[in-house]
Amino acid sequence: xxxxxxxxxxxxxxxxxxxxxxxxxxxxxxxxxxxxxxxxxxxxxxxxxxxxxxxxxxxxxxxxxxxxxxxxxxxxxxxxxxxxxxxxx
Amino acid sequence: xxxxxxxxxxxxxxxxxxxxxxxxxxxxxxxxxxxxxxxxxxxxxxxxxxxxxxxxxxxxxxxxxxxxxxxxxxxxxxxxxxxxxxxxxxxxxxxxxxxxxxxxxxxxxxxxxxxxxxxxxxxxxxxxxxxxxxxxxxxxxxxxxxxxxxxxxxxxxxxxxxxxxxxxxxxxxxxxxxxxxxxxxxxxxxxxxxxxxxxxxxxxxxxxxxxxxxxxxxxxxxxxxxxxxxxxxxxxxxxxxxxxxxxxxxxxxxxxxxxxxxxxxxxxxxxxxxxxxxxxxxxxxxxxxxxxxxxxxxxxxxxxxxxxxxxxxxxxxxxxxxxxxxxxxxxxxxxxxxxxxxxxxxxxxxxxxxxxxxxxxxxxxxxxxxxxxxxxxxxxxxxxxxxxxxxxxxxxxxxxxxxxxxxxxxxxxxxxxxxxxxxxxxxxxxxxxxxxxxxxxxxxxxxxxxxxxxxxxxxxxxxxxxxxxxxxxxxxxxxxxxxxxxxxxxxxxxxxxxxxxxxxxxxxxxxxxxxxxxxxxxxxxxxxxxxxxxxxxxxxxxxxxxxxxxxxxxxxxxxxxxxxxxxxxxxxxxxxxxxxxxxxxxxxxxx
Numbered sequence: 205x206x207x208x209x210x211x212x213x214x215x216x217x218x219x220x221x222x223x224x225x226x227x228x229x230x231x232x233x234x235x236x237x238x239x240x241x242x243x244x245x246x247x248x249x250x251x252x253x254x255x256x257x258x259x260x261x262x263x264x265x266x267x268x269x270x271x272x273x274x275x276x277x278x279x280x281x282x283x284x285x286x287x288x289x290x291x292x293x
Numbered sequence: 294x295x296x297x298x299x300x301x302x303x304x305x306x307x308x309x310x311x312x313x314x315x316x317x318x319x320x321x322x323x324x325x326x327x328x329x330x331x332x333x334x335x336x337x338x339x340x341x342x343x344x345x346x347x348x349x350x351x352x353x354x355x356x357x358x359x360x361x362x363x364x365x366x367x368x369x370x371x372x373x374x375x376x377x378x379x380x381x382x383x384x385x386x387x388x389x390x391x392x393x394x395x396x397x398x399x400x401x402x403x404x405x406x407x408x409x410x411x412x413x414x415x416x417x418x419x420x421x422x423x424x425x426x427x428x429x430x431x432x433x434x435x436x437x438x439x440x441x442x443x444x445x446x447x448x449x450x451x452x453x454x455x456x457x458x459x460x461x462x463x464x465x466x467x468x469x470x471x472x473x474x475x476x477x478x479x480x481x482x483x484x485x486x487x488x489x490x491x492x493x494x495x496x497x498x499x500x501x502x503x504x505x506x507x508x509x510x511x512x513x514x515x516x517x518x519x520x521x522x523x524x525x526x527x528x529x530x531x532x533x534x535x536x537x538x539x540x541x542x543x544x545x546x547x548x549x550x551x552x553x554x555x556x557x558x559x560x561x562x563x564x565x566x567x568x569x570x571x572x573x574x575x576x577x578x579x580x581x582x583x584x585x586x587x588x589x590x591x592x593x594x595x596x597x598x599x600x601x602x603x604x605x606x607x608x609x610x611x612x613x614x615x616x617x618x619x620x621x622x623x624x625x626x627x628x629x630x631x632x633x634x635x636x637x638x639x640x641x642x643x644x645x646x647x648x649x650x651x652x653x654x655x656x657x658x659x660x661x662x663x664x665x666x667x668x669x670x671x672x673x674x675x676x677x678x679x680x681x682x683x684x685x686x687x688x689x690x691x692x693x694x695x696x697x698x699x700x701x702x703x704x705x706x707x708x709x710x711x712x713x714x715x716x717x718x719x720x721x722x723x724x725x726x727x728x729x730x731x732x733x734x735x736x737x738x739x740x741x742x743x744x745x746x747x748x749x750x751x752x753x754x755x756x757x758x759x760x761x762x763x764x765x766x767x768x769x770x771x772x773x774x775x776x777x778x779x780x781x782x783x784x785x786x787x788x789x790x791x792x793x794x795x796x797x798x799x800x801x802x803x804x805x806x807x808x809x810x811x812x813x814x815x816x817x818x819x820x821x822x823x824x825x826x827x828x829x830x831x832x833x834x835x836x837x838x839x840x841x842x843x844x845x846x847x848x849x850x851x852x853x854x855x856x857x858x859x860x861x862x863x864x865x866x867x868x869x870x871x872x873x874x875x876x877x878x879x880x881x882x883x884x
Binding site: 214215216217219220221223224227228247249250251252253255256258260290291292293 | 368369371372375376379380381382408411412415416417419420423426427603604606607608665669672
């Protein structure tokens, strides 16, 4: 299992549009993806879970990924977050 | 049958009458219907079938909306599809059916309640609002549980849509149907999504009726008067006839307007003028074109900030501008950068209350204080300019230094885009609004820095005459034909002519036939206005000679007062061209 801490940097946080991108990307991997924020852990392949995290800009989250393709999954997901979900701010 | 007349807010003019369609708002059940253990599997299958149907619906709707209204409106359905397929949602529903041995309806209702509670507990308003997306999806599944209820009404039956409220996704779908004749809602106001769509699609609508859903039943006959903001339920024959006449009059008027669309905007002596539209939504482009607009002379970008809870991203801007440019092509689109601050505030911008907002941190002053926001907007406008029909318009410039600073940022943004190999129009025209008297006095110098100017007469007159037109004690002093105002505007137009650069007028003066003729007499050729007024200005232009206008106006400029000027111009014009100010129909009822 890979466990990575990361900060949400885009202005709107993990809002609906970003959540759609995150779930669609996570679904491309067979590994399980969990997100933890302030002690709450949710399924990273669940858009409802992500929305209820209410991760606004500046939130610290942890990605917990485990499975055969965990390395590739973590790399892609971190890139998406670091690229601010392709949003400009 | 009871006759009821209800008052609301007329948000889209015109009269519609027909039978009521009350879309079945699913009232989630509070009754738990038990089933036997042997029925559980069947119930689970019933739920899965409903989910499959819902998925097919959503995919279909998404494609339709994307095609009709663009990607930024269809995105919501991507989110809804993911909610529908959310593994936690499905397991949750199935668990309730299995463990409580209950119907799927109960599982959906209970789940809806759970999510409502969960989202309510969040402390961010945007995320709290997402509960309506979950309800939206659960409602669709609920409807699809019943095969009979799946098609709630045979499409093709014209109707008046009555509802408590419309979710944005619903508004797009329902108003896009040709069978929707009119709309009446309990909730909503002039700036709601439904209102904006209704206006752009020319569907009469009255919103904010508070409790029309409590007064009507499916199949009642109602009249929706979007012009005067009234709804009449089950009107007697006499009232029906009265409104039928009103409807015909209005419809005729609209048809007359549309007929002028293909006529050339030329004066009697064949001088070509250009009539452009002031709009604030990409959805309005088509309507503007149908009324004869030859482009968008003023796109107010503020609504982009109004439609999101937080600040719009570059992609949000880009989606709107690209669509605008595509819809208007090959005609030009003048995009005005954010004109906010002062009294036009936005909650997410945290603008401080100022003692004198009209003279405060507004428009370009605000943009230059918030360069990050400004750059985001400029980048998006540039990226949308590849078709070469986009222009940039900077509001409320006061001095040349501001223009230099704007150009500096602008060049920086261009260089950035070049490095990113982004496509854009290298020669995109940059213009400024002339609305501060100081800028008007400097027009010749300003024109050395920019490609064109656009005169915003509403603000210019207020600032120049020191009159707040919304102040009832002094509004009588607000006079567009005040000789001082006319001298100022004439000098702006003449400076532009001398510099060989374009000048546009985009205030209300451009939409008033008399003022527009005066402006034409000064040499103005490009007018931008609320699209509904384009036909009447075109008609006025087509019934005068530019030569006559020039002569009359130059004489009028010797007069001392707005009243003398108005009387003189009307008289002189009517002697030569008696048709000018005639316009069939109730022009005053137009929005």
